[in-house]
Amino acid sequence: MENKTFVVIISSIVMLIGAGVLLFVLLLKFDLFLLILGGLLVFIPVIFIKNQLNKSETIEDKTYEWYKEKYPDNVQGDFVTCFTCENNSIDVRPLIHETFQHEIFCTQCAKTLYYSSKSPS
Numbered sequence: 001m002e003n004k005t006f007v008v009i010i011s012s013i014v015m016l017i018g019a020g021v022l023l024f025v026l027l028l029k030f031d032l033f034l035l036i037l038g039g040l041l042v043f044i045p046v047i048f049i050k051n052q053l054n055k056s057e058t059i060e061d062k063t064y065e066w067y068k069e070k071y072p073d074n075v076q077g078d079f080v081t082c083f084t085c086e087n088n089s090i091d092v093r094p095l096i097h098e099t100f101q102h103e104i105f106c107t108q109c110a111k112t113l114y115y116s117s118k119s120p121s
């Protein structure tokens with residue numbers, strides 16, 4: 001399983017437990033210690049999830065859609081240009097370590113623009 005997904009799932013479970021503790025405290029039996037504990041169980045996973053989502057982009061994140069959003073001036077429909085040198089000779093090569101993933105790169109400055117799981121036709 002992907003690390004990011006794993007952290008998000010674990011954090012969600014901890015959050016649910018925290019929410020359960022909070023519900024118990026508020027509805028059934030008030031206890032300051034459990035209230036703080038429940039609060040922490042809800043609060044800490046939020047920070048974890050936020051950290052995960054803010055992490056640097058991985059291959060899965062750097063898609064055509066991502067590139068289009070980040071560099072709207074460099075994508076005009078199917079016409080894609082390099083965001084560093086504005087060159088339009090873009091080529092595709094398969095990634096060695098990631099099967100079924102292709103790297104779309106600039107032939108001028110060799111900069112990677114984005115990744116695609118689709119094989120170029």
Ligand SMILES: [Zn+2]
Pocket residue numbers: 082083084085086087106107108109110111
């Ligand atoms: Zn370039």
